[in-house]
Amino acid sequence: MSSRESISIFGVSASPGIVIGPVLFLGRRRFRRPDHRCLDVSEVGVEVERFQGVVDRVEEQLREIRQQFISSLDGYASIIDSHLLMLRDRMLYDRTIAIIEQEKKDAEWALDIALNEAREIFSQIDDPYLRERVHDVEQVAERVFRLLAGRTEDKFAAIDKKVIIAARDFAPEDILRMRNDQVLGFFTEKGGETSHTAIVARTLGIPAVVGAEEAVRQVVDGETVVLDGISGRIILSPSREQLDQYYEHQRQYRQYSEQVALYAHLSPETPDGLKVRVEANIEMVEEAIQAISYGAGGIGLFRSEYHYLGRSKLPDEGLLFEVYRNILTAISPFAVTIRTLDIGGDKLPAGDKGGEANPALGLRAIRLSLRDPLMFKTQLRALLRASVYGNLRIMFPMIASMGEVLAVKGYLAEVMAELAGQKIPFNEQVPIGIMIEVPGAVSIADVLAKEVDFFSIGTNDLIQYALAIDRGNENVAHMYEPFHPAVLRMIRQVVEAGHEAGIEVGMCGEMAGDMSCLPVLLGLGLDQLSMNSMAIPYVKRMIRHSIAEEAEQLAASIFRCASSREVYDLLGEYLPRHYPDEFGPGGIRTLRKSGGLRTVADNKQGMDRARIL
Numbered sequence: 001m002s003s004r005e006s007i008s009i010f011g012v013s014a015s016p017g018i019v020i021g022p023v024l025f026l027g028r029r030r031f032r033r034p035d036h037r038c039l040d041v042s043e044v045g046v047e048v049e050r051f052q053g054v055v056d057r058v059e060e061q062l063r064e065i066r067q068q069f070i071s072s073l074d075g076y077a078s079i080i081d082s083h084l085l086m087l088r089d090r091m092l093y094d095r096t097i098a099i100i101e102q103e104k105k106d107a108e109w110a111l112d113i114a115l116n117e118a119r120e121i122f123s124q125i126d127d128p129y130l131r132e133r134v135h136d137v138e139q140v141a142e143r144v145f146r147l148l149a150g151r152t153e154d155k156f157a158a159i160d161k162k163v164i165i166a167a168r169d170f171a172p173e174d175i176l177r178m179r180n181d182q183v184l185g186f187f188t189e190k191g192g193e194t195s196h197t198a199i200v201a202r203t204l205g206i207p208a209v210v211g212a213e214e215a216v217r218q219v220v221d222g223e224t225v226v227l228d229g230i231s232g233r234i235i236l237s238p239s240r241e242q243l244d245q246y247y248e249h250q251r252q253y254r255q256y257s258e259q260v261a262l263y264a265h266l267s268p269e270t271p272d273g274l275k276v277r278v279e280a281n282i283e284m285v286e287e288a289i290q291a292i293s294y295g296a297g298g299i300g301l302f303r304s305e306y307h308y309l310g311r312s313k314l315p316d317e318g319l320l321f322e323v324y325r326n327i328l329t330a331i332s333p334f335a336v337t338i339r340t341l342d343i344g345g346d347k348l349p350a351g352d353k354g355g356e357a358n359p360a361l362g363l364r365a366i367r368l369s370l371r372d373p374l375m376f377k378t379q380l381r382a383l384l385r386a387s388v389y390g391n392l393r394i395m396f397p398m399i400a401s402m403g404e405v406l407a408v409k410g411y412l413a414e415v416m417a418e419l420a421g422q423k424i425p426f427n428e429q430v431p432i433g434i435m436i437e438v439p440g441a442v443s444i445a446d447v448l449a450k451e452v453d454f455f456s457i458g459t460n461d462l463i464q465y466a467l468a469i470d471r472g473n474e475n476v477a478h479m480y481e482p483f484h485p486a487v488l489r490m491i492r493q494v495v496e497a498g499h500e501a502g503i504e505v506g507m508c509g510e511m512a513g514d515m516s517c518l519p520v521l522l523g524l525g526l527d528q529l530s531m532n533s534m535a536i537p538y539v540k541r542m543i544r545h546s547i548a549e550e551a552e553q554l555a556a557s558i559f560r561c562a563s564s565r566e567v568y569d570l571l572g573e574y575l576p577r578h579y580p581d582e583f584g585p586g587g588i589r590t591l592r593k594s595g596g597l598r599t600v601a602d603n604k605q606g607m608d609r610a611r612i613l
């Protein structure tokens, strides 16, 4: 405790856990010069060589780190591989050299310009996950800046006591180098929930808050800090009361998480025999291992966008095949549902930027695949070739019409015929499914169900399109409402249509992992729920404490509600009564939409807000 007033700041919860301790501030300055240096024509070549030399050294450093940590990485080597690729990416490498040559300015200045251009490109990307990849580019550039400035010190080697560390940003490889026994947790100015830094912190179980700009700006080296990775809160110089409160929170959280962890590998089944498949949403092969350790019974959504990002041309069949085979073999015998490419016209990696006025309503997802059959068939070939290596299911995003389903099946049949002609083995019976995330598809779910093997409801988009709420727009975020009766009715309609046709109906939008939604989803009869891995043990625990018949009654009464406010009122009464450990007065946590953990108090605020609206 220090003498100044306590300051409480919220960032983004990146990795759960509560830690309290002295802070070690690792600097907020960027290693770059404010002014540029003009070069003589004769100096240009030397400057380019200096830049290339530094990039070579950064590459060496990254390779060394990769080598050093390969055993503890649990497959996370590919994050470092992606940094290695970015280091040589045209956007940074070629562009910096071109600027040095054209503008005759020093490498730091040129790299800064190239980095700003890259930031601009990334800022136009709609998808939050893909947009956040800009942090990887920044982290790679930061390494180059550091070496250009002649800084080579190892900032972690000197840490000799237990501390919470704060910095402008950490690269994923920095997190790997933090010694768990010394680093209690960390917070940064930059970063988002799906940044690689956050993913690695979660994997290693280091509590972390990212995007806490104000906290990093105001922190005083050595003072006591409370880091609450559950709510994303940082308290600088906490008061005695706050410390007492947080020591108690810490105790409760430990107790609850120890208990919840026991549920990871139990069957997701209610005491009266209702079984639901609980699976994980992942973006990278490496996350599959984590998913299984959290108790996933399969991968319900593998977003395939990642491998199309950050490269100057589309990935070829061989690369995609490798990725899909790896994930299938890693997860076998569990099923892996791989979704075909879901990016929009404005986020194409190569050429064709589109520049659409309404990208969410534009050429995205399946529309893009059907517009570019060569690209689509390459992905389908890779998927089918991989299908013999495990339990693959193929899923198509943003289906809005029967025509699209038939077109997709047409391409699939073509690719199957090609492979058969080439005597390349594949699973002819590979299940195919569609995401139901467009209201039009909900209306015709009964006919669509006759053409596919499964449905997966994508509530992130379904809510956006049903309520006309841009899912990324803060101004309307409060209206983005899973409990809107329209959304609930749509879910019911899809489940009924699917079951009528005898196919499985799952859900892979964030709502599937939202603990406050779980009893309603159970009552509606969803067969499978796919969510962020961390949510799995929490959801399993709740399922095992649910009674199917009660959940059905809840769902029935929910449909008598005219507004989300009424639904909240009903749940506000139901949840604490049926799930006291999660929603009762004891301050135990719950999971919400963003994948972050929230306290009951936060939930209550959400409910109060809903009441006001």
Ligand code: PEP
Pocket: 301, 303, 342, 437, 457, 458, 459, 460, 461, 462, 508, 509, 510
């Ligand atoms: C969804 O829309 O609910 C979904 C799971 O897909 P994404 O978030 O990738 O659009």
Ligand code: MG
Pocket: 397, 437, 458, 460, 461
């Ligand atoms: Mg979607």
